[in-house]
């Protein structure tokens with residue numbers, strides 16, 4: 001009996017072993033067990049299979065150097081632009097645009113091996129970007145963005161929106177400026193997203209650093225103090241260089257010298273409505289030099305002596321102050337004190353010749369020598385705004401109600417449902433900042449005797 005019990009036990013062990021082997025082999029072969037992948041969470045799948053997944057993908061999608069190739073249509077876009085009077089002054093396209101159209105074909109066929117999503121730039125010689133190009137000449141204008149290499153994905157979001165809502169019909173150039181060299185990823189990603197030429201400029205050290213008249217110890221103490229008082233960017237040196245550069249130098253960069261008009265775009269902005277006309281042409285035809293979409297009160301701690309400096313400038317250069325200026329936007333007591341209202345300069349469409357005028361340069365130099373970019377933390381927004389309000393007649397400043405815009409944390413969503421529907425806007429009117437008590441836009445309307453837009457009361 002003992003022998004047959006042992007025999008039975010061996011059979012049982014062998015059976016259990018067979019069952020275990022069967023299950024192990026079944027679970028390791030997903031092809032034999034449909035849906036086996038469902039036992040993994042997405043995260044597990046990425047961890048476990050990530051390497052092979054991403055390796056496979058890279059052979060069929062753009063690597064950074066692939067993406068740097070020129071969509072075929074870009075060359076034709078550049079020549080489109082050349083036919084406009086505006087572009088006569090513009091040099092040939094930046095190198096990475098002009099060199100790589102030959103790489104477009106393999107690129108397109110790579111796409112077709114996975115799914116029928118054609119490469120926008122080269123399908124049968126038809127560039128989808130050019131299909132709805134607006135007729136007529138172009139202005140001598142460019143987008144301009146100051147950015148670091150690390151901003152590439154945030155600026156990509158902005159570019160995509162600007163292209164979708166406006167520039168896919170106009171193909172204006174885009175100038176990128178940086179205090180360091182732009183890397184290949186930045187150039188290839190931004191180049192692939194834009195429908196016009198992209199150009200990449202490095203900022204001169206003289207324009208991005210402490211001028212010799214600044215007392216470094218004094219500036220360092222200010223940063224320490226602002227850090228303790230928790231003032232945003234209060235301890236940052238680079239933020240100060242950025243504000244000074246945007247205030248006094250971007251429009252003098254050699255690349256920018258070729259243009260008359262600019263549209264400033266920052267990372268992570270949004271545009272919510274279609275823009276179906278040439279905004280640069282609008283500015284020119286209506287004799288506008290500066291424009292805004294959002295206005296608000298500046299944080300006092302960053303500019304305690306800015307107005308003293310402005311008053312010093314007005315005394316020194318009364319000849320630069322426009323007769324019909326917008327002092328009423330800046331001051332509630334005829335210029336004695338500053339009420340801190342300013343146009344939010346992360347969005348601007350403006351005239352570069354105005355910024356390069358003696359009036360603006362004298363203004364900037366005066367402020368710069370008073371040292372507040374480093375001894376305080378003067379922002380380019382109040383600096384530009386005060387200049388526009390004092391140096392320009394008030395009818396040369398334009399409020400673009402129709403350009404719906406977001407930069408963290410504020411939104412401009414056009415007032416009036418009709419406008420929003422006609423322009424296919426996707427902003428929530430409840431987010432509109434214009435009629436909020438912290439906005440200065442109502443003041444701008446009143447100063448310019450503009451009727452408030454219909455329905456504004458309901459959107460307060």
Ligand SMILES: Nc1nc2c(ncn2[C@@H]2O[C@H](COP(=O)(O)OP(=O)(O)OP(=O)(O)O)[C@@H](O)[C@H]2O)c(=O)[nH]1
Nearest residue numbers: 146147148151177178179180238239242266267346
């Ligand atoms: N090259 C370069 N660009 C910078 C630097 N600091 C800021 N910028 C750019 O300057 C612009 C303004 O900087 P932001 O950091 O957006 O400043 P901000 O709008 O006041 O602050 P946020 O609310 O953080 O957006 C952006 O286009 C930035 O990409 C820098 O050190 N180097």
Ligand SMILES: [Mg+2]
Nearest residue numbers: 266267346407
């Ligand atoms: Mg910003």
